[in-house]
Amino acid sequence: MWNNQPIIDWISREGRLFEDPVALLDGLMATLNGNGFEIARMRIALQALHPQVAVWSYTWDRQTGARLREVTHSIHESNSYFGSPIEEVNLHGKPVRIRLAKINRADHHHVVGELIDMGLTDYYCTRVTFSGNRWCVLTIATENPEGFSDDDVERFEALLDQVGLILEIHITKRIAQSLLDTYLGTRTGKRVINGQIRRGDGETIRAALWFSDVRDFTVLTETLSADQLLQSLNAYFETVEGAVREKGGEILRFVGDAMLIVFAQEDGDTSETVCERAVAAAQEALSALEITNTNRVADSLPPLKFGVGLHYGEVIYGNVGGAHRLDFTVMGVAVNRTARLETLTKQIGTPLLMSDVLARHIAAPTVYCGEYPVKGVAEPLKVHALESAMSTHSENRQKG
Template sequence: MASNKHWQDILWGGHTGWSITNTINWLLTTGRTLTDPAVFLKELALKLMKDDANIARIRITLNTIDPEIRASVYTWWRGREEIDVFTPSHGIESTTSYQGSPIEEARNSCRIVRHRLIDNLPTNAHIILQELKNEGMTDYAVFPIQFTDKSISTFIVASDDPKGFSNSDLNKWKALLLYLLPVLEVFSARKTIQSLLNTYVGPSTGQKILKGIVKRGDAELIECALWYSDLRNFTVLTESLSTETMLQLLNAYFEVVTNAVTERGGEVLRFIGDAMLIVFTADELGSIKQACQAALQAAIDANTQLQTLNKELEAKGMPQLSFGIGLNEGKVIYGNVGSLSRLDFTVMGPAVNRTARLEDLTKKLSVDLLLTEEFAQYITQPTQFLGSFNVRGVPTPLQVHTLAQCTKT
């Protein structure tokens, strides 16, 4: 049977030196309730400093599933007020800053990697070790953190004490990680869930889902500007281009529109083949007038960015792109529809149908941007009335406008 001293060494890092007891108590009470990793790291560092921990720098890396970033990296330095937050993009593993680094070694071996920086470094030492030595660090240790899904993140500590870390220090860091690991795994899981929701349903919708609006029928009535856009000649392009080229063009179009829309406070709700359903809510933007103005400006921005893209495509000998946009406003039902086990979070109502039908008219009228009369009343730019048009599924004719600057002469 293991002795009490053995278990004390494992759970508390032994008796000598500074104590992790107060930090553990904080982790099990207040610390675990914090939701921002940067705030958590700062508070953790302050607790450790108060208990005389031999520490000058702490870094936590948390892997995530995100289309743009590989991980979130949080760094605390003693004497600095702010936590440094870094989000390396995919492909970081192939860079010289990562290859051959202590972090790569710790992740690949799943073992603690320690480097004493007191003496001169070997000529082939990784650049990160030289940078830390230049910052005055004397000791550096990378602890791999393996979560229940077998993914590996890291907890990294550095000291500027003339003697570096003692054996007692390292034992305490290993003991502390027993209590840190479940808290860090929650942070990692929360970050991944949030990232996936942002990617697949959008930030606003994602927040609603995280708050528990997940049952079929959970919905609310919102006032918003509605955008429906569709790529021109998509069927022809699909039949004439390779799959790889078609996907490249489609993604370029989606990126142009998404960037323009999110920059103005809108949110892409759905990709429907080559079409996009987008909302600019009055609540988010302050009023329905501001929502309509934001949607219109996003449409102008997207068209401008598309012209730039088309010049690049032309230079590569690729087909150029064009798309039609219908803009409308109204009150819509925003919430969950579907089966009991498979739901879609979207907007519904006559205003949505009218917006889609309005976009259909852009082909018939050879005008890339059309506005309903209801939408046009909220914008400041000059418009031109194009007429009344009967459209499928709408009982009364649509009163259709466009921007004066879009009218062909």
């Protein structure tokens, strides 16, 4: 008579303490196989709550151990999913058992043939039920020439409730982290989930700051349909996000068509490092938008333009708000100056301007544009632009 107690004990004492699902799966498989199972491959498909990712798929095999694959939403419209055992289990909720060594592969979904090519002889796919009418799909396969015995399957099914407990903990935590990353940003989301949640919690940091907004946005709202306007905004946001993420920046806030972005000076960073990253990200975003605009014009849509103000300084990074609605943001005079710099891009006629403070921390030559009095700042702002941008701007004006 088989005994699952050692596996249940491991789950309740050790398995539940793992922070990383990949490490958990490695430990679980070592425990299962060490207690009489002969499982060569396991896959756990957890439904994500993420704008790009539909499924977090964790797969373990003897050769590579556990690994994570993020599967996009398009999977549910693909031939890899239609007609597969996983789709059948999702639709009907009943387990699927396929004795791989005893079937005609032509009668089954192509994924079954792929399992046979791996040398697997038996396959079992089932749901693991969570609270709130949610579930994940879990599959196991073996290389044993005899396949799984009926006792193996029954014994495994008896463990699903215990396995489900720790999987639900992990998927709940991962969804929470994913939502925080999506709506607050990776660094900010991590601070919140680690407990920095009380009003007034915060710290003083040094950072390169970015403020940008779309040119002629009012005109766009009056001339484009709602769908076209949303598509236009998303094109702009996506262009900026791609450049900013690559350079280590974080979008902290959307304000209509405006964006507040932080390149925080963290351990190992210098003031020069974060300022160079901010400038490089701005240049890349502006260049990338030119490509986007080529496609927009071809689709009879107006081109998008935006201005960027960059500054470097000290800000308070933390929680503000009411008792029941908080915002994690940056505050301080440096933020106001950054926004005012962006406003000056319209007056000076170049899309990228920076403070004299930031200009001193980058290697690229800049042009001093002058001192400009702005609202809310006691002293006039000393404004710089990239020399290369101003040269191009001057040439274009002469051609015009």
